[in-house]
Amino acid sequence: MKLSGKNALVTGSDQGIGQGIALRLAQEGADVVVNYRKNQEGADATCEQIRQMGRRTAAVQADVGVTADARRLVEEAIAALGSLDILVNNAGIEKNASFVDITEEDYHAVIAVTMSGAFFCTQSFARHRQDVKGGGRVINISSVHEELPFPHFTPYCMAKGGLKMMMRNLAIELAPLGITVNNVAPGAIETPINKKLLSDPKLLEPLLANIPLRRLGQPSDVAGVTAFLASADADYITAATIVVDGGLLWNYSEQ
Template sequence: MKLEGKVALVTGSAQGIGQAIAIRLAKEGADVIIDDRLGNTGAQETCKEIESLGRKSLVVGGDLANLADNRRLITEGVSNFGKIDILVNNAGVEKGADFWNVTEADYDFVLNINLKGTYFLTQDFVNHLRDTKRTGKIINVSSVHEELPFPHFSTYCASKGALKMLCRDLAIELAPLGITINNIAPGAIETPINTKLLNSPDLMKALLSNIPLNRLGKPGDVAGVAAFLASEDADYITGTTIVVDGGLLWDYSEQ
């Protein structure tokens, strides 16, 4: 198991991609801190699955837009496991609207979680590594929309485009500390965020016509890449984005 002895923190890990990543890291030997919104029962399901694999797990609920909650994620994780080696910034939200109708509340909702929360949780994690004089891995679950326009989702694209540049910038700044940072950019994945798409045959047909592999991705497709980036096999990779989209990014056109 490539992550034996490691401790990982995975945000938004009560369902979908985050849940799949948390479980996959556990299968590779890591103990896992599960983060999601308070009261999300899926977090307990993730915890049970990880513990059934013989790994330790901890659920810490909170709001990533709240910086005090972010610090608590780190402090409670360290208090229970003694350290954190891997941070997976997976939690994310989107809100569709024509650009001219986007409200300040819409903007804050998306950017506060997708960018601000990720930024400052990463800062807290880096400070933990600096204080303990250890190296570590940061993995951001971004989106093909860090590159690909997504009309009517301008706030989402803005947040993911910012993550792309943040990853590149921090790769340089954190490298002397032995900390790597990389993005994973999923395309269309079978998760709750795509419920509307999954329930619309017409939308699905149009999308699949733009995916060369002719299928939606599975959460496990993303989780496998996360496990690789968290392992020693990826020690010389930093500042890059790995696209997991079945070829969508290079074969896409708006219908």
């Protein structure tokens, strides 16, 4: 097992990709703190599966879009496991609205959860790793939309693009502390965030036609790469984005 003896926190791990990552890290031997905002049932179910693997775990309620909560989350995760080696910034939300219509409230919500949450969780994590002088791993679940425009989702693209530059800056700034910082950029993954898309063949079929591997991704596709980046196999990888999208981002052809 690649992560024996390591302690991890995964934000937004009560369902979807975050849940898949929490379970995969535990499978690889890590003890894992699960975070949720509202879905305690999902968080408890994730913890139960982690316990069944013989790993330590705890569920911590926190809204990462609120700075005080993001800081408390990292502190409670450290208290629950004794220390933290791995932080996965996964929590994120999107709002579908045209630029002229999006409300101030929705704009701030997307930026707060998807970008600022990762910023302040990482700041608390880096302070902790500085204190214990042990290196560490930060992995942000960004998106192909850290590069690719997505009309009607401008704050989401701004937040994911922000995560790209945060990752590149911190990879340099935190390198002297032995902390690597990388992004995993999923394409279209089958999770509750895509509920509308998944239930509407008129939306789903053109999307599948645009993915060279002709299928949606699964949370396990993202979780495997995240576990790799958290492991010693990735010791020399920092400032990188690994795209997990079945070829979607760079798909172009002419008949």
